[in-house]
Amino acid sequence: MASPSIPNHYPIELTAPDISAYAKGNTGTPYVMSFNADNNKSGPHIMISAVVHGNELCGAIALDWMLKNNFRPLKGKLSLVFANVAAFLEFNPDDPYASRYVDQDFNRVWATELLDSDKSSVELERARELRPLLDTVDLLFDIHSMQSASPAMLLSGSLPKGRDFAKIIEIPELVVADKGHAEGIRMRDYNDFANSASNKQSLLIECGQHWEAASSELAIQTSLKLLLSQGVIDHSFMEKLKQDTPKPQKFIEVTEAITIQTDKFSFTETFEGGECIAKKGTIIGHDDETPIITPYDNCVLIMPTRRTYKGQTAVRLGKYIV
Ligand SMILES: [Zn+2]
Structure with missing residues (x-):
């Protein structure tokens, strides 16, 4: 059950970086690099993850950038993780949606019962490999991109x-505050992250959008902001980046996810x-004969999918909150 191909209407502005240098990692787990502060100064364990979905290039570019710039935490521990590498290595600009996953969506396998089960897939095995590390993480920052040219957003x-x-x-x-997907638990909602x-x-x-150049800049910028906010890097790294004054954040609460029921x-x-x-x-749509109707005024559509397959989330509906 490889990820299906779907037509692509967006330019591929990014190039998948060569991550072969990280294959061995430094932790015993492939493509996982962890660094402790030199003086063992205490601080949070921060994990920044990329390519949870194999065709989302911006996170891989951001991690590669941090690794090439020799990021080392001033305190605590920093782990940089290329997650679904098996899918990422299959990325092909001529069929760019097909490498989202190999057997199943890596970001739906994080229920503890599923991880503990005897089921097997490329993604489940990788999740089990990363789980002991994830169990020690205090702050997880998981970098993704989207099928559509939606505005960038944090999913909180x-x-x-x-x-x-x-x-x-x-x-x-x-x-955007949301509960995730009926299809399965995301890594960001694993265990204590959702407690x-x-x-x-x-x-x-x-x-x-998956392949727009600006996505990799934002991935780097937000990763640095996270590290800076925790005192894990100093300001000199921020000077490497051009920065606009941030606009006040807007908060949206997802009230429901529309799961596709038919073909x-x-x-x-x-x-x-x-x-x-x-x-x-x-x-806003039809699921066979059933109309999909906005339940309230000023309903915001969050990440409508182009993968209109049964069981998938079609779109999430949300409202602005203060
Ligand atoms: Zn993703």
Whole structure:
């Protein structure tokens, strides 16, 4: 069950970096690099992950940039993780959607029961390989990009602590609080990341359309902001980047995810995401005979999919909150 090919309408502005130099890693796990502060000064264990989806290049570019610039934490521990490498290594600009995953979506396998089960797939095996490391992470920053040219956004999860974490990063402008997908648990929602009683934090960033050049700049910029906010790097790294004054963040709460129920799902038009539908009751799509209707005024469409397959999330619906 490889990821299906779908037609691509977007230019491929990015090049997948050669990550073969990281194949051995330095932890015993392939493509995982961990660095402790020189003086063992205490601090959080921060993990920045890329290519959870194999065709999302910006995170791989950001990690490669950090590794080439010899990032070392001033305190605590920093782990840089290329996640679904098997899929990433299959990336082909002529069929760029096909390398999202090998057997199944890596970002839906993070239920502990599934990880503990005897089921097997390329992605489950890799998740099991990364799990002991993830269990020690205090702050997870998971870099992604999107099928459509939606505005970039932070996905802060459903708990208030995720929103607080997003405020620290300051960019991009949109922060979306959501519960994830019916199809399975995301890495950002694994275990204590989704536990309000735990101090562990996670954020998923969607840096823009998969292959737009600006997505890799945002991936680097936000990673640096995270590290700077925790005192893990000094300001000299930020001087390497051009920065605009951030706009005040806008917060959206996802109220529901529309999961596709039939093999005949279609939207009424090509939505890119971020559209705000003014009127309650507007039909935005059909799942066979069933109309998909906006449940309230000013309903924001979050990441409408082009993969209109049964069981997938078609779109998430949200409202602006203060
Ligand atoms: Zn992704």
